Amino acid sequence: MKYLAEFRNSKLVSGVIDEITRTVSQPWVIMEICGGQTHSIMKYGLDQLLPDNIELVHGPGCPVCVTSLEMIDRALAIASQPEVIFTSYGDMLRVPGSQGDLFSVRASGKDVRVVYSVLDAVKIAQDNPSKLVVFFAIGFETTAPANAMSVLQAQKLGLDNFCLLVSHVRVPPAMNLILGSPSNRVQGFLAAGHVCTVMGYWEYVPIAQKYKVPIVVTGFEPVDILQGILLTIRELEHKSNDVKNAYSRVVNYRGNKPAQNIIEQVFIECDQKWRGIGNIPGSGWRLKPAFVKYNAEDRFHVEEIKPTESPLCISGQILQGLVKPINCPAFANQCSPEHPLGATMVSSEGACAAYYRYGRSK
């Protein structure tokens, strides 16, 4: 077993869809948290295979989309410094700041590099002792252990020319925000499988109980997503709100302890501003004071950031599942992946980009 083809098997896909159709008796609204799942749903057309009374809405689990405009502008300012090699995952380079993006900084002659792993950025710092290497440490709980490990590794190697521009976000506070909103429509959640691989799913039990919504840990292949939807529908139809695991080959209740320990060693909880949504208390991680020398925000005092967002972009409502991309007046008009007005159209995991790419229309 290679754990891919088996979970893309068309016979299983149609079998699980049939079971969902047999199980559902009334309309339900389910949110998939993770942008990777949104992408899979659109790519495989799962939304079009499901019975009409199941509506999928798309959550804020796209770190590229929710990294605040202030932080993008700060990244652009830091990347423009002559002594800096600015490193980032590829998705971030096209995200529009108030003026330009990281690609435009690179086009102006500055050293902006895409890395596959943060350890590649540590290696660049080792190889370039006269330069200051900054890594744009964005991401959810899935990515935090890697970013935390880079700081410990830089410390162990005695590297003074490596630091992180940290903009980490956490899923549970965002779910609380969505469920606590008076305009909430979400009745059940597919929790993000790889976030739960790291963190486990014990954090979701009190959320499910408080808001009386079932939450199902869900993977990313078509069969995984449909299994997650089936378990959620079963819970909803039985008026139950348990937390279930539909990704048990990878996720367990407590998560990955060594990874959690590294996060705890390096990061501390903080408030975080989400692009399009605003501040969510306790929804981020920042470096602990002991690691101040690895904090790019302390090493570069970027002043006077006055971010300006496109007035046409409604990504905040999209990210909370309140509006579908196709109902945005700018969708596929003023806004497209070639000319994105907001981050949900930039990242391939953004709901707007997924709708555009896979041809969903009104």
Place this chain on the structure above:
Amino acid sequence: MCLAVPGKIVEIYEINGLLMGKIDFGGVVREVCLTFVPEAKVGDYTIIHVGFALNLIDEKEAMETLTLLDEISNQGEIE
């Protein structure tokens, strides 16, 4: 962004005190960090995100899931 892909561990070693390994992603072999899966053995399947193994893949759980879903699918055919 939270994309993670399965691969098979073909080699385990240490670099600068970090547990590292070579992973075979269906023919493409890449180096990844195994520090979060200290129990990993050569031949295990693991799930990789941004160059780090996040967990080992439990074959027994995977088989159980597939068997269960297969039964559900067949059940519909019988009806």
